[in-house]
Amino acid sequence: MPQKPFLPVLYELVRTYQAFEAYSGAHIRTMGLTAPQFDIIATLGNTEGMSFKDLGEKTLITKGTLTGVIDRLEDKALVRRVASPSDGRSQIVQLTRAGEKLFAQVFPAHLSHLEQAFGNFSRQDFEAAELVLQQLKDAFLAANSNLEEAA
Amino acid sequence: MPQKPFLPVLYELVRTYQAFEAYSGAHIRTMGLTAPQFDIIATLGNTEGMSFKDLGEKTLITKGTLTGVIDRLEDKALVRRVASPSDGRSQIVQLTRAGEKLFAQVFPAHLSHLEQAFGNFSRQDFEAAELVLQQLKDAFLAANSNLEEAA
DNA sequence: TGACATTGGTTCTAGTTAGTACAATAATAA
DNA sequence: TTATTATTGTACTAACTAGAACCAATGTCA
Numbered sequence: 010m011p012q013k014p015f016l017p018v019l020y021e022l023v024r025t026y027q028a029f030e031a032y033s034g035a036h037i038r039t040m041g042l043t044a045p046q047f048d049i050i051a052t053l054g055n056t057e058g059m060s061f062k063d064l065g066e067k068t069l070i071t072k073g074t075l076t077g078v079i080d081r082l083e084d085k086a087l088v089r090r091v092a093s094p095s096d097g098r099s100q101i102v103q104l105t106r107a108g109e110k111l112f113a114q115v116f117p118a119h120l121s122h123l124e125q126a127f128g129n130f131s132r133q134d135f136e137a138a139e140l141v142l143q144q145l146k147d148a149f150l151a152a153n154s155n156l157e158e159a160a
Numbered sequence: 161m162p163q164k165p166f167l168p169v170l171y172e173l174v175r176t177y178q179a180f181e182a183y184s185g186a187h188i189r190t191m192g193l194t195a196p197q198f199d200i201i202a203t204l205g206n207t208e209g210m211s212f213k214d215l216g217e218k219t220l221i222t223k224g225t226l227t228g229v230i231d232r233l234e235d236k237a238l239v240r241r242v243a244s245p246s247d248g249r250s251q252i253v254q255l256t257r258a259g260e261k262l263f264a265q266v267f268p269a270h271l272s273h274l275e276q277a278f279g280n281f282s283r284q285d286f287e288a289a290e291l292v293l294q295q296l297k298d299a300f301l302a303a304n305s306n307l308e309e310a311a
Numbered sequence: 312t313g314a315c316a317t318t319g320g321t322t323c324t325a326g327t328t329a330g331t332a333c334a335a336t337a338a339t340a341a
Numbered sequence: 342t343t344a345t346t347a348t349t350g351t352a353c354t355a356a357c358t359a360g361a362a363c364c365a366a367t368g369t370c371a
């Protein structure tokens with residue numbers, strides 16, 4: 010059996026992501042939001058709003074999914090759709106007053122919650138983690154590009 | 161504004177995981193399976209089968225979700241449920257003959273596909289990645305335990 | 312200008328997800 | 342033995358997910 014040294018790395022990547030989601034998501038739910046909803050609120054905070062296209066690129070939520078997430082945030086009166094003045098196809102999504110108020114509450118609270126997980130990390134630990142993750146990400150993105158070229 | 165050196169790390173973690181899922185998932189779909197379905201097939205391969213409880217622990221799929229995933233694999237005649245001889249509550253999930261045949265095809269093919277993403281990685285790169293991810297995972301697991309204790 | 316392709320957002324389908332409630336069985340304890 | 346508690350898998354809800362089909366608006370180019 011040839012050694013597959015990448016398997017433990019992938020295993021750890023998946024478990025690490027799941028552990029992060031569990032920790033982050035539990036706190037987000039206590040604030041009355043889902044993880045994607047929080048992601049949208051956080052992305053729109055301190056902006057004038059942005060199109061579905063831009064929101065999708067920032068959050069990596071595909072447009073079909075985004076329609077539903079924005080629908081539910083609109084039902085909660087946290088965001089609104091406004092027709093784009095420059096492009097008749099495009100909708101601008103903005104925080105409402107209530108959305109801005111919620112952002113001001115939950116965003117710092119969630120950052121503080123996340124920070125607590127990193128109590129023992131040194132500056133070197135952060136730098137090493139960032140580098141390793143970038144290297145991994147670049148490997149997958151490059152491999153994916155190769156596939157698309159081949160097609 | 162105090163520096164938040166953990167934010168770039170979390171950003172990279174999420175993007176890295178998404179890049180992995182995109183690369184891995186696209187290949188799995190070409191083989192006619194979804195990612196969780198592949199996960200189940202891979203876990204059951206070369207075993208005598210296992211209970212829902214064990215399957216859930218190995219794959220980190222919660223039991224409510226697992227019922228549906230197994231239902232769909234059973235519809236495809238890739239797995240079967242067998243009553244546990246030792247516990248009247250428990251069901252054993254096994255690969256069928258067709259499931260074993262599929263496992264023998266898709267599992268090595270997928271490993272080979274994944275391996276291609278790691279062309280430039282050295283042994284040191286793998287070790288560094290594994291260590292960093294373990295450190296991150298442990299931080300989230302510990303933080304989560306602290307929450308549960310407090311509750 | 313007119314034909315054509317592209318883009319932005321919505322809709323639809325099949326599937327996954329966590330969480331909760333539930334029924335049947337098993338384990339524990341009085 | 343009986344009462345209580347825990348465990349195993351299923352059913353159900355609300356939400357998210359990618360992907361594909363679709364429509365209207367825009368851009369391109371001959």
